[in-house]
Amino acid sequence: MNVLITGATGGIGKSLIDIFIKNNYHVIALGRNVDELKKLQNKYGHMILCYKINLNYEDEIDSFFQFLEDKKIKIHILINGAGIGELDFFKNTSYQKIKKIIDTNILALTKFTSYFYKRMIKKGGTIINISSTAGFQCGGPLMAIYYATKSYVNSFTYSLYEESKNTKISIILLAPGPTLTNFAGMSQNLNSLEKLYITSPKEVATALFNGFIKKKFLIIPGKINKILYYSNKLLPSKIMLSFIKKIQEKKMSKE
Numbered sequence: 001m002n003v004l005i006t007g008a009t010g011g012i013g014k015s016l017i018d019i020f021i022k023n024n025y026h027v028i029a030l031g032r033n034v035d036e037l038k039k040l041q042n043k044y045g046h047m048i049l050c051y052k053i054n055l056n057y058e059d060e061i062d063s064f065f066q067f068l069e070d071k072k073i074k075i076h077i078l079i080n081g082a083g084i085g086e087l088d089f090f091k092n093t094s095y096q097k098i099k100k101i102i103d104t105n106i107l108a109l110t111k112f113t114s115y116f117y118k119r120m121i122k123k124g125g126t127i128i129n130i131s132s133t134a135g136f137q138c139g140g141p142l143m144a145i146y147y148a149t150k151s152y153v154n155s156f157t158y159s160l161y162e163e164s165k166n167t168k169i170s171i172i173l174l175a176p177g178p179t180l181t182n183f184a185g186m187s188q189n190l191n192s193l194e195k196l197y198i199t200s201p202k203e204v205a206t207a208l209f210n211g212f213i214k215k216k217f218l219i220i221p222g223k224i225n226k227i228l229y230y231s232n233k234l235l236p237s238k239i240m241l242s243f244i245k246k247i248q249e250k251k252m253s254k255e
């Protein structure tokens, strides 16, 4: 079985590669970072095929799809993992940065989903979108564009889940909370409170793999994140917004 992972060179992506290969899946790993791709190729040998791509360029995505067709490589599981965010006030965020976030988190994810969904209709397959608990919030001050893109991913994935009932396609929404990777605002020393709820990429990958085996739809790694997900629904939006703003300001002051 072949698993295609975008964002394979990042923290969560690399842990996903590890767990899928340990369970005998072949991985097609996508990213821009050539050094990381080479390391992955050396580490996993014939179990992995690494492909350099910038998801902000549609022509590169089209060439990749053509590459798969030419090589007759079938994808059984798609994991849309690539994602970027900002950590700044909207007034300081350039339009170029805004566009990159939307291109990566929304357009590329949707293009990959559209391409593989249509090819999975006959023989079946699984599409896993990596969103974030951020996508369940009413907004995310200082990460306004990122939170909005993850709301899109959640809404889109919920819709596909409903549309895919009684088909051969399984849809999974992975919504991690803060996870220790190179992601915006995450590369920092943790205090004792943060250690309680910040997950490791390995925990996220393990939760996803177990959920995939158990055929779950919504996977939220970490007990505290699950509790926060349910308790968020009870709190007024204005309180949540000011709470999120304080957390992001604190992260920004550490950068």
Ligand SMILES: NC(=O)c1ccc[n+]([C@@H]2O[C@H](COP(=O)([O-])OP(=O)(O)OC[C@H]3O[C@@H](n4cnc5c(N)ncnc54)[C@H](OP(=O)(O)O)[C@@H]3O)[C@@H](O)[C@H]2O)c1
Pocket (backbone or CB within 6 Å): 006, 007, 008, 009, 010, 011, 012, 013, 030, 031, 032, 033, 034, 036, 053, 054, 055, 056, 081, 082, 083, 084, 104, 130, 131, 132, 133, 175, 176, 177, 178, 179, 180, 181, 182, 183, 184, 186
């Ligand atoms: N870390 C967190 O706290 C957290 C929490 C919730 C959800 N998430 C989500 O988890 C996913 C993985 O994030 P991570 O934490 O593992 O972050 P990360 O370590 O920064 O990894 C991001 C990945 O996205 C790829 N990527 C970014 N822009 C790209 C582009 N234009 N073209 C191709 N690939 C691109 C990167 O590849 P290259 O650098 O090689 O291009 C890298 O593999 C994201 O969707 C993120 O939103 C993260």
